[in-house]
Amino acid sequence: MPDNWAYVFAAYLIAGVAVVWYWRHLARRARELAELPRRKKRGTG
Amino acid sequence: MTRALGWATIVGLAIGLVMGFGYAPREVTQGNVQRIMYLHVPSVLTAYLAFGIVFVASLAYLFTQRRKWDDLAAASAESGVLFTGLTLASGSIWGKPTWGTWWTWDARLTTTAILFVIYLGYLLLRAMADDPERGAKYAAVVGIIGFLDIPIVHFSVVWWRTLHQPSTLLRPEPAPISAPILITLLANWAAFTLLYAYFVSKRVEIRRLEAEASA
Numbered sequence: 001m002p003d004n005w006a007y008v009f010a011a012y013l014i015a016g017v018a019v020v021w022y023w024r025h026l027a028r029r030a031r032e033l034a035e036l037p038r039r040k041k042r043g044t045g
Numbered sequence: 046m047t048r049a050l051g052w053a054t055i056v057g058l059a060i061g062l063v064m065g066f067g068y069a070p071r072e073v074t075q076g077n078v079q080r081i082m083y084l085h086v087p088s089v090l091t092a093y094l095a096f097g098i099v100f101v102a103s104l105a106y107l108f109t110q111r112r113k114w115d116d117l118a119a120a121s122a123e124s125g126v127l128f129t130g131l132t133l134a135s136g137s138i139w140g141k142p143t144w145g146t147w148w149t150w151d152a153r154l155t156t157t158a159i160l161f162v163i164y165l166g167y168l169l170l171r172a173m174a175d176d177p178e179r180g181a182k183y184a185a186v187v188g189i190i191g192f193l194d195i196p197i198v199h200f201s202v203v204w205w206r207t208l209h210q211p212s213t214l215l216r217p218e219p220a221p222i223s224a225p226i227l228i229t230l231l232a233n234w235a236a237f238t239l240l241y242a243y244f245v246s247k248r249v250e251i252r253r254l255e256a257e258a259s260a
Binding site: 002003004005007008010011012014015018019022023026027029030033034036 | 062071076077078080081084085088127130131134135138139141142240244247248250251254255258
């Protein structure tokens with residue numbers, strides 16, 4: 001059977017993009033929420 | 046703690062990748078396309094774990110009404126949907142060169158797609174609820190009922206005649222694969238479990254911060 005490397009790389013690429021996107025989404029949201037009390041204290045929130 | 050888990054996850058995923066492409070041999074029948082299984086099998090096993098945690102946390106929430114169980118269920122469901130999505134995508138990409146089709150209404154594929162839709166509905170239900178407490182209760186009921194699909198997904202290859210092969214890992218007999226392939230599957234499963242644990246701990250932390258911000 002042919003190796004079909006394109007399918008292998010496509011599967012790993014899609015998984016990588018999804019995982020990195022969710023990871024960064026969580027990190028960004030946590031950062032925003034952690035900064036909220038400081039912004040409120042400064043009166044800019 | 047979460048940061049250390051994050052680093053352990055990165056190391057685990059890197060080891061899993063190296064093993065999947067460097068240590069595991071080329072499979073004799075399928076060729077290198079079989080390497081997609083180091084992504085596909087750990088994804089579905091992690092999704093089972095995630096929805097199992099949703100089930101337990103939902104029961105605990107309904108009995109105790111403690112917010113920590115609702116946070117855990119919500120966080121776990123979100124990760125479960127991600128891993129089920131990865132299962133469906135990687136399986137479809139593997140299916141094209143192996144079966145000659147991206148999708149077929151085989152019992153395993155169909156029940157997995159239903160699982161995905163159930164928990165997508167679970168997340169929508171939470172997002173659309175006006176009263177968070179009532180939303181949490183309804184979500185807990187869906188989380189418990191939705192879990193009933195897991196044994197149907199898992200045993201679909203036994204109960205019905207399917208194109209999908211029988212389970213490789215979660216079976217009473219020893220796995221019908223060579224040791225390097227089995228070890229690579231287990232290593233990737235461990236790495237995906239770390240990834241799941243990281244996502245859940247981060248998501249629970251975010252839910253707590255959101256609750257504090259809106260209080």
